[in-house]
Amino acid sequence: MRGLEPRPPVPGPGRPRAAKDDDARIVERLQRSLLPSILEVKGLVTAAEYVPAARHHNVGGDWYDVFEPVPGTVAWVIGDVAGHGFGEAVVMAQLRNALRAYALHTSDPAEILHRLDRFVSAYLPNDTTATACVLVLDRSSGTVQYSVAGHPPPLLLTERGGVLLADWLDQAKGLPLGVRETDPRPVCDFALRPGDTLVLYTDGLIEKPGDDIEDGMERLRMAAQLMCAETPETVCRQLMRLPGDAYAGDDRALLVSRIS
Numbered sequence: 001m002r003g004l005e006p007r008p009p010v011p012g013p014g015r016p017r018a019a020k021d022d023d024a025r026i027v028e029r030l031q032r033s034l035l036p037s038i039l040e041v042k043g044l045v046t047a048a049e050y051v052p053a054a055r056h057h058n059v060g061g062d063w064y065d066v067f068e069p070v071p072g073t074v075a076w077v078i079g080d081v082a083g084h085g086f087g088e089a090v091v092m093a094q095l096r097n098a099l100r101a102y103a104l105h106t107s108d109p110a111e112i113l114h115r116l117d118r119f120v121s122a123y124l125p126n127d128t129t130a131t132a133c134v135l136v137l138d139r140s141s142g143t144v145q146y147s148v149a150g151h152p153p154p155l156l157l158t159e160r161g162g163v164l165l166a167d168w169l170d171q172a173k174g175l176p177l178g179v180r181e182t183d184p185r186p187v188c189d190f191a192l193r194p195g196d197t198l199v200l201y202t203d204g205l206i207e208k209p210g211d212d213i214e215d216g217m218e219r220l221r222m223a224a225q226l227m228c229a230e231t232p233e234t235v236c237r238q239l240m241r242l243p244g245d246a247y248a249g250d251d252r253a254l255l256v257s258r259i260s
Contacts, residue, residue, distance in 0.1 A: 034059050034089045038255075039067050041074055043139070046257040047236040053084045053204070053251050061088030061130075062202045062253035063096050069103035072139050078151065078200035078255060079132035091128060095119070095177070099134070109134035109147040110185035113177070116149075117185075120178030130177045133200065135169075137192060145189045150176030152206060152213075155221060156190065157197035157228045157235075166225035168217075197232065197258040199224055199239070204250035208243055216242075232256040 038048050044066065052060035061081030069075050077099060081088045095116065102115045112134050120128060131151035137144045146154070146169055153170035172188040192198075199220075206216030219242055227235045236256040243252065 034093045038064075041066055041068060043260055044074065044257055045232050045260050046255065047232040048253070048255045049236055049240045050254075051204075051240070051252045059086065059089040060084045060251035061092045062204070062251040063092045064200060064253050064255040065096060065100070066255070066257060067100065067103075069100070069136075070107065073107050074137040074139065075103050075109075076135040076137075076154075076198060076200060076255065076257060077132065078154070078202065078253065079130065080151065080202045080251070080253075082129035084251060091124060091130070094124065095130060095132070099132070103134075103136075107136050107138070107145075108187065109136050109145050110172070110187035112136075113147050113149045113174070113185045114181075117178050117181035121181045124178070128178065132177060135198065135200075142191055142193065143189050144192045145187055147172045147174065147185045147187045149174050149185070150179075152201065152203055152217065155199040155201075155224055157199065157224055158193070159195060159228065164225055164228040166221045166228065168221070192259055194259050197228065197235070197256060199235070200255040200257075201239075202251060202253045204252035205239070205243060205254060207250060232258050 038046050046066055048064055050062060061083055063079050065077040067075055079095060081092045098119045099112060099116055102112045106112060113132060116132065120130065131149055133148045133151040133154060135144050135146040135154065153168045156167050156169055158165045169190065172186040174185050206220055207213055208216065220239065223239055223242060224235065227238055236254055240252065240254050
């Protein structure tokens with residue numbers, strides 16, 4: 001009687017380990033490509049930090065940007081896609097790239113956000129919730145125009161007559177992106193002088209469970225005012241610690257930019 005021939009191994013339910021490792025490396029590279037970056041812009045000293053809530057993903061839905069869309073202008077952007085993880089990071093990258101493209105055609109931040117409203121409605125999932133803030137500096141006049149789409153207001157740090165001031169830029173507030181894409185966006189302006197500092201952030205820096213968001217905003221304002229004379233790197237590093245290391249319930253992004 002012949003012995004039983006060995007049967008070939010039955011494939012398991014999962015993929016081979018080597019293939020999974022390759023997938024993990026691909027995802028990691030994609031994640032790194034989506035992480036926010038800061039371009040060197042003449043006349044600015046800028047620092048930024050980003051801490052995702054989903055640490056194992058290394059990336060989430062928050063983003064910041066500083067760039068020169070056309071000669072003689074500077075644009076600052078801060079934005080937030082609700083949720084955490086790789087899917088939100090992909091949506092974030094789409095919004096960031098679309099916004100950059102729109103800024104090539106208009107220096108009006110309200111119009112940039114208005115075009116982004118239409119982009120969200122036309123091309124992104126219906127359940128997308130995103131906020132953003134855009135500021136555009138005209139170097140020749142020193143005037144900054146800004147518009148806010150459902151995002152916490154930027155903070156302007158100034159020194160006037162030996163007094164350190166920290167003021168909210170909250171006069172151009174509008175709805176989150178894509179909520180009513182036919183409505184015009186509000187826009188306001190202010191003068192930016194050498195030595196002034198802009199602080200842009202996402203709500204992960206000011207929101208904590210059980211706390212009122214107004215309290216978080218006041219903590220941020222007071223801390224920033226006390227550090228107004230420090231370097232942008234120091235201001236950024238210290239403000240990023242405000243929520244405490246133990247709290248990681250939301251992505252945190254922070255951008256501190258000073259006119260030199």
